[in-house]
Amino acid sequence: MQLIFIELSKYAFAFLICFYAAAAYHGAVIKEEKRKFTYVFQNVIMFMIHLLGFLILYQLNNEELKYLILYFAQFIYLFVVIFVYDVLYPRASRLLVNNMCMLLAVGFVMIARLDYNKCVKQFIIAAGGTIITFFIPWLLKKVKSFRNMGWLYGFSGIALLLAVLFCTEVFGANLVLELGPVSVQPSEFVKILFVMFVASMFNKSTSFAQTVKVTLIAALHVLILVVSKDLGAALIFFVVYLMMLFIATKCFWYVAAGLAVGSAASFGAYKIFNHVRERVLIWRDPWSTIDTTGYQICQSLFAIGMGSWFGYGLGQGLPDKIPVAEKDFMFSAIAEEFGAIFAVALLLICLNNLILMMNIASRCKTLFYRLVAVGIGVTYGFQVFLTVGGAMKMIPMTGVTLPFVSYGGSSVVSSLIMFALINGMYNMRQDEVEAKNETAGKNKKSKKEKNKGK
Amino acid sequence: MKQQVKTRNLKKKKTKESDILENKKKGLRNRETNVISFIFVALFLLMSGYLVYFNVFKASSIIDNPYNKRIDNLENKVVRGNILAADGQILATTQVDEEGNETRYYPFENVFCHVVGLNSAKTGIEGLANFELLSTSGNIIEELADDLSGEKAVGLDVVTTLVPELQEAAYNAMGNNKGAVIAIEPSTGKVLAMVSKPDYNPNDAAEYYSEWLNYDSSESVLLNRATQGLYSPGSTFKILTALEYIRDNDDYESFSYDCTGSAYVAGGTTIPCYDGTVHGHQNLEMAFANSCNGVFSTIGFKLNLAKFKQTCEDFLFNKNLDIGIESSVSSFSMDENAGISEIQETGIGQGKTMISPMHNLMIISAIANNGVMMKPYFIDRVQTREGSTVSQTEPEERATVCTPTEAAIISEYCRTVVTDGTGYAFRYTSYEVAGKTGTAQYDSSDRVHSWFVGFAPYDDPQIAFCVILEGGYTGVPGAQQIAKSLLDAFFE
Incomplete structure (x- = not known):
């Protein structure tokens, strides 16, 4: 019976996250006033995936209560993040906040599956980091x-x-x-x-x-x-x-x-530095050194290949065979147990984040903010490319984390700061609009310009 | 897009700060960020596409690897499939008792031990077909039904190319001697039989495996000598020496040499013919048939040594055989800088040259197949327990190693070995054999390894074979007699 539950959950996970990704792109193209339903829809899916994941872990681990406790703590945390942004910064990008929470939730499930204690640590750091980053949009606006x-x-x-x-x-x-x-x-x-x-x-x-x-x-x-x-x-x-x-x-x-x-x-670096050359050699042929330097990437490829489309089911694979799976090879661990369809949807959510960041960059009127937004966006997008491409052996492995999903305190806090900065800019951009509208009412010249603009 | 429309409604904020962007050219103002977005959309689509491509085209061959411990994990869900002989007889099966305990059982006991391998150690075909044996037909409804009833699914069966009659004939002919016998079909590369001695009973592995592991390599029962053993090729190597001579000397047919029973080269050593036989006047064909060391220890000085090394590497020396099961790499190291005695020894297959029996068989098999070396394979097809085929192996060309003309000349020489030379055991058989004998010294004692490689019938080769008897063999005159038992069974 338990196996059937896990077997069916594989399909549930894949379909849920596909719906989520579709909602994220749909939400990005419709008017902001019409997004209420999208937001709620995304959050419901996120909580379903998180709940389903922890229910399976609870089942697989002899119904140990600590999994339920961690689940409830994380549920409250995710709820509070969404709620606080909604109340304090209603003009922040809720789509970005939702995506961030979704990635965190998937990360929590996978880290808990690999190592319960690491998940607790990750959760505490994320929660602490979030509280600090709540102030960032406010600071950005105040301190010019x-x-x-x-x-x-x-x-x-x-x-x-x-x-x-x-x-x-x-x-x-x-x-x-x-x-x-x-x-x-x-x-x-x-x-x-x-x-x-x-x-x-x-x-x-x-x-x-x-x-x-x-x-x-x-x-x-x-x-x-x-x-x-x-x-x-x-x-x-x-x-x-x-x-x-x-x-x-x-x-x-x-x-x-x-x-x-x-x-x-x-x-030049390839010629001078041994460690650069080694990375390239491992990338070109990991199989001849499968016992030593090629071991990690080969295990990663086994994991992705064995996972196939729908994965092995949560807790059914052997992602812990990949050394440091919870950091650099999180993507492979997810592809193994959740499958390639889930993994592609996860990639699309990351891409959605990048598009949202470029979107605010294009709308920032101050060069400084625009550059910060572009810089953060490219940092984020390129990091995802490096870790996912590396795990699949599409490009040489460089040992970076998948933001929000991978285990690692520094990684999750710096990702939280980056997203808070972006949200700060969303927040300010719309303040600028209001300021403009106010002046527009008083200033005839600007009213003319507004009409021209239409 | 609508958000961008909206931004067009924004007006430049009245400000003295210089860092506010002047967006006069409205149509162009977001061009740069859009370029970056497009770059990343392309990158991410490329990644997603690669992941799909990986799963569709690459995953199945990548995961089929003995280092992939994930496959063993499947054993919790699937009862391992059977390994069958070409005629359907069971070579390995999993027995499940009433309590659900599984035991791997090998009905032929020692006979197929190396080639079928051990499930516990994932050697031989057990390792090669590990993933198939633990795969199910992929029917989701069936899997769910198994899941509901709490029964394990049944893995796929693997039908091998092995023929039990040939295997048993070779196994029995070897007696208690150490060595190996292999037979393949030259036109396809199907492995028909593979025996290595000493052997073990795979059904006792649970009890004795750790003990077997501790044996010396010379006594090791676990070592598959057919593919992992490395021996001096001895006179069987004259196939390649002769081929190189033909390639380098257009007038090879007018070759002549007077054998006095041994040959001395200034600055080198004296190399005697086997048993000190004096062969007298020899042309190349007769020298090959008589395996005259006088000729082949001096012929090396008339060869282009750089080309010779290339020829040997084209024939897969210093290369992985890539046959799916564990195998050793044969070595050939002589090049244009070789010393005199090295040239003498290498020409007759002594010296530093080492070869595995499987590799020696692939060489003679390529000669039998007009110069085309086929990739040896063990698995004919994978099928469900009900017998419907899931996948079928197609014969694959490994390399074209020589021209059909060259292959025909060497074949003819090999035929002369049997009719007029050292291959006397097949002089009166009902089938026509072509082959090459070999005796290889391996230490300072009188004991020698005995080789015989060949194919039959001469004019339409259906079987190629390789026999090696390690030095100190008893009960048989040499490798030829074991090859004869094998061929008698084949042509029966």
């Missing part, structure tokens, strides 16, 4: 000088990266900083500082001299990351910088030149 602190972002970012490099070299730490009982992965946060740095510098000026200055600092970031062996982050920084440069200067040739230099630099 964020855009003027470019050098501060730049130098603190570099300093953090150097600290990591130092600790990695000296203490053999793996890209983390130990601060008492907590270990932080600074590159997750430097991503945000980097975006803020580039945005604020280009906000000041996009002259050639300024561009050269910013490019040099950006290249320094990437270089430190390559030397620290954090290739995934290095690639993300590089692509994010190119895209922001493109938005700031609207010059296609800068991007082309950047790509050319980037290709030459990657070729």
